[in-house]
Amino acid sequence: MFRSYHFANVASRAIVIRKNNARFVSFHKLKETFKHFLGTDSNRLPYEHVCQIGDPVLRGHAMKVEPEVIKLKDFQKVITHLISVMRSYEACGLSGPQIGLPWQIFAIEHTEKHMKTTHKVIKQVHGMEIIPVTVFINPELKVIDHTPVIFYEGCESVRGYSAAVPRAYEVEVTALNASAEQFTWRGCGWSARIAQHEYDHLQGKLYIDKMDISTFHCTAWEKINKNGGKMHLSYLPRK
Numbered sequence: 001m002f003r004s005y006h007f008a009n010v011a012s013r014a015i016v017i018r019k020n021n022a023r024f025v026s027f028h029k030l031k032e033t034f035k036h037f038l039g040t041d042s043n044r045l046p047y048e049h050v051c052q053i054g055d056p057v058l059r060g061h062a063m064k065v066e067p068e069v070i071k072l073k074d075f076q077k078v079i080t081h082l083i084s085v086m087r088s089y090e091a092c093g094l095s096g097p098q099i100g101l102p103w104q105i106f107a108i109e110h111t112e113k114h115m116k117t118t119h120k121v122i123k124q125v126h127g128m129e130i131i132p133v134t135v136f137i138n139p140e141l142k143v144i145d146h147t148p149v150i151f152y153e154g155c156e157s158v159r160g161y162s163a164a165v166p167r168a169y170e171v172e173v174t175a176l177n178a179s180a181e182q183f184t185w186r187g188c189g190w191s192a193r194i195a196q197h198e199y200d201h202l203q204g205k206l207y208i209d210k211m212d213i214s215t216f217h218c219t220a221w222e223k224i225n226k227n228g229g230k231m232h233l234s235y236l237p238r239k
Contacts, residue, residue, distance in 0.1 A: 046081050046099040049235060050089060050156040053206060057097050058157055062104045062202040064138045070180040079135055079178050083107050088237035089156050090114075092131075093194045095201035098157050106198035109133040110191065126151060127189025134185065136175040141199045145170035145188065153197060154219065155207050160233050162219050163211035167193045 051058055069075050078101065086094035086107055092114060095106035110131040118128060147169040154162040170188035173195055177183055187195050197207060208216070218224070224231050 044100075046078055046085075046096075046101050048085065049237070050085065050094070050098050050159075051100055052235065053158050053208075055100075055157075057100055057102050058201070058206065059204045060097070060102050061204050062095075062097055062102045064104050065176075067176065067180040070137060070176060070178070076178070079105070079107075083109075083133060083135070085237070090238050091156050093198040094156070095198050097201050097204075104138045104202050105136065106139070106201065107133060107135045108191075108194045108198060110194065126193075129189075129191065131187075131191050131194070135178045136173060136185070136195075136198075137177070137180075139173050139175035139199060139202070141195065142172045142174075143168040143170070144172050144186070149189070149193070150212070151193065152215070153193065153207055155197070157201075158206060158208060159235060160218055160220060162217060163207065163213070164215040165197075165207050165211045167196050171195055173199070 065075070078096075082094055082096065082099060082105065085099055086109065090113075092110050093106060093108040096103040108131055110128065112130060115123060115128065115130060122128075145168060148166040149169050150164050150166045152162050153165050169192060170186070171192045173185045173187075175183065175185070185195075200206070200210075220231060220233075
């Protein structure tokens with residue numbers, strides 16, 4: 001349900017079917033709706049790149065996915081693609097809207113490589129740990145410990161910038177996995193931060209909506225000064 005272009009009401013009727021009074025997305029109808037209402041070539045979805053702030057797909061409320069759709073070959077390809085793009089950007093998480101699909105799905109992963117490239121003190125302070133790749137579909141997030149923890153975070157959809165953001169210390173997420181089976185996941189500290197960040201994407205929110213605005217900064221500001229402004233910001237994957 002996009003806020004831009006008065007798209008919400010029309011699009012939801014076009015691409016949603018009703019089942020037990022819940023709203024679910026139809027895989028093929030959704031892609032065609034993009035083509036008709038937003039002028040987006042449905043054949044290019046999902047994107048190989050990460051959408052940037054300003055794209056209306058990042059400000060809409062993502063739609064639930066019918067369990068039967070999850071098991072379809074096409075949707076399984078989407079799951080694989082989401083993880084692939086996340087890894088190509090060396091990100092710790094990525095949501096459906098970030099690759100152009102406003103569906104309630106996100107993946108998180110914090111690897112040994114992430115751990116090795118992070119200073120020991122930072123790992124300890126942030127409570128970082130290895131998180132195996134985990135896919136969340138139609139997630140429901142519940143805060144277990146509301147204690148606010150403020151740390152810097154960035155987003156591949158607001159590339160080149162960072163800010164301090166308060167997040168709850170511990171959360172519980174109930175969702176469907178890639179096999180359409182329900183599971184419950186708990187995370188605290190760094191893992192809880194990643195889950196909250198990605199969950200926000202499904203609500204049409206970005207970290208800039210919750211940040212301490214006085215801490216918002218360009219991550220390359222020192223290099224920009226050092227090189228007399230001769231810097232290039234790429235929106236391509238890191239690999």
